[in-house]
Amino acid sequence: MPAKLSTKDLQGQMMSLNRIGIALTKEQDLNQLLALILTESRLFTNAEAGSLYVREGQQLRFSVSQNDVLDARKKAELKAQKKQLEVVPSTFTGFYVSLDKSSLAGYVGVTAKVLNLLDVYKVPAGKEYKFNRSFDEKNNYRTKSMLIVPMKDASGNVVGVIQLINAHKGKNIVPFDKHYENLVLSLASQAAIAIRNAMLTQELKEAYLDTIFRLSVAAEYKDDDTASHIHRMSRYSAILAEGLGLSAAEVESIRYASPMHDIGKLGVPDSILMKPGKLTPAEFKEMQNHTVFGAKILENAKAELLKVSEIIAMTHHEKWDGSGYPRGLKGESIPLSGRVVALADVFDALTSKRCYKPAFSLEDSMKIIKEGSGRHFDAKVVQAFSDNLEKILAVKAQFSN
Ligand SMILES: [Fe+2]
Ligand SMILES: [Fe+2]
Incomplete structure (x- = not known):
């Protein structure tokens, strides 16, 4: 059983949720915004890694990936080779997952339910979803606990999915505490609204520039x-x-x-x-x-x-x-x-x-x-x-x- 949170803890969490909400409304650039959402959700839950998917039609686009363990490993390798780390490697972005119940992110995207798994390698038989180990195998990494949360907009539509990986208590990997589920869910819905706004702004800007360009061509x-x-x-x-x-x-x-x-x-x-x-x-x-x-x-x-x-x-x-x-x-x-x-x-x-x-x-x-x-x-x-x-x-x- 997770320890009950004190009023002070709860107050602290509400305040940081509030702070994150304000930060999200300030960021207009879509890519920066997505990265910020993931970083804040990880900090909030003490997760060593995470990824964020944005819904595009019947697919989820793998948009941001962060992994402190793999980044630290990469840094150490570069240090050993006496090379500078110029860009923090963002591992594994840019592919699509179909929006169906076979994958963890897909399941959450379709059902709009939160999944909180103690160990993704031990998903009980009979579940519709399955954890895909290919990333772990390729990178010599072990994903254990995962909290997967839908990002729902004001009308309840799923606009994306946040996956948080390996919660920490000190150096140990622990399950995600149950009380995080609702907190991250509420953070994710604030994020969904910010994403919608940033997308609209971007679309408007593109339409505006495109119109200007076409008008200019007409004159020429x-x-x-x-x-x-x-x-x-x-x-x-x-x-x-x-x-x-x-x-x-x-x-x-x-x-x-x-x-x-x-x-x-x-x-x-x-x-x-x-x-x-x-x-x-x-x-x-x-x-x-x-x-x-x-x-x-x-x-x-x-x-x-x-x-x-x-x-x-x-x-x-x-x-x-x-x-x-x-x-x-x-x-x-x-x-x-x-x-x-x-x-x-x-x-x-x-x-x-x-x-x-x-x-x-x-x-x-x-x-x-x-x-x-x-x-x-x-x-x-x-x-x-x-x-x-x-x-x-x-x-x-x-x-x-
Ligand atoms: Fe001219
Ligand atoms: Fe000209």
């Missing part, structure tokens, strides 16, 4: 640019931003905002955009207006990303020496995002075939870019370009059409 289709131009120039822009030492968030915002640089072409007549010959001065003026139209389409947006897009649309044809358009801005009065995209856009135009010109060789394109340093382009951006040429060329090779 009006002349002879292509979807690959958008792919390349957005990645070139991110590489340059990173090379200039911008923060990860700024790099990401330039990566996702730059595809919309030419969105204003939607407002330029096709007769001008697609004119094969030279444009008259009046037509050229009209063409230049794609910058102003673009900024107009994007103005007054609430989302930070669209604000950056507006700036890029307006300023990607400005030149460092003030000879660009539409406003003839000079030097640092041109926003950095505009200076970055200007180079990425020109480099891609130079190295791509257009109806009026063949693709320039890399050598010629580099020459033009370098000659433009301090005139057309910000010299710092040109430097970041030269410093990161290898990465730029890898993108060029990956998205050649």
Whole structure:
């Protein structure tokens, strides 16, 4: 019989449950969230290992795995070989278990019941579930006690399963105390809500970025640019931003905002955009207006990303020496995002075939870019370009059409 818990113990556990609940609502990144859920559940129950499955249709995806014993063993091996442990090895993730009663996780996923097993090698005959020993055999590990808990959302649907492995009392492996069952169950349902939210946020973000990308492609289709131009120039822009030492968030915002640089072409007549010959001065003026139209389409947006897009649309044809358009801005009065995209856009135009010109060789394109340093382009951006040429060329090779 487990010892009865004192009021103080119970109070302590309720408080840590509360603390975990708050921590879970703060984490927005799905993978980080899943890892946090598992870590906290293990700490709570003193489990040396655990894994977490997320439900995808009629399957459970093995999403996170943690094992202190195997990690310590790995560390010791590396230490013996005098190698540094760079990444904590996450053992054995990324496979699927079908949602049926034959496995432990599947059983809990289907029935939404808690399983608390003293020794998984001694599951009585006649049970529908069976412990799969292949992981233990492969890793020379012994799974003994296990607590397997469903993660249920507010409407009672199972969204995942948490498996906690080998509870400890000091150095000994002991069964999971019965009073943990309800505590972990309640932790798991808080986790389920946090997972649902993180998934929705992620889905919304992906839909948003996808829409932006498709809109940008629509604008580029009006002349002879292509979807690959958008792919390349957005990645070139991110590489340059990173090379200039911008923060990860700024790099990401330039990566996702730059595809919309030419969105204003939607407002330029096709007769001008697609004119094969030279444009008259009046037509050229009209063409230049794609910058102003673009900024107009994007103005007054609430989302930070669209604000950056507006700036890029307006300023990607400005030149460092003030000879660009539409406003003839000079030097640092041109926003950095505009200076970055200007180079990425020109480099891609130079190295791509257009109806009026063949693709320039890399050598010629580099020459033009370098000659433009301090005139057309910000010299710092040109430097970041030269410093990161290898990465730029890898993108060029990956998205050649
Ligand atoms: Fe443009
Ligand atoms: Fe472009």
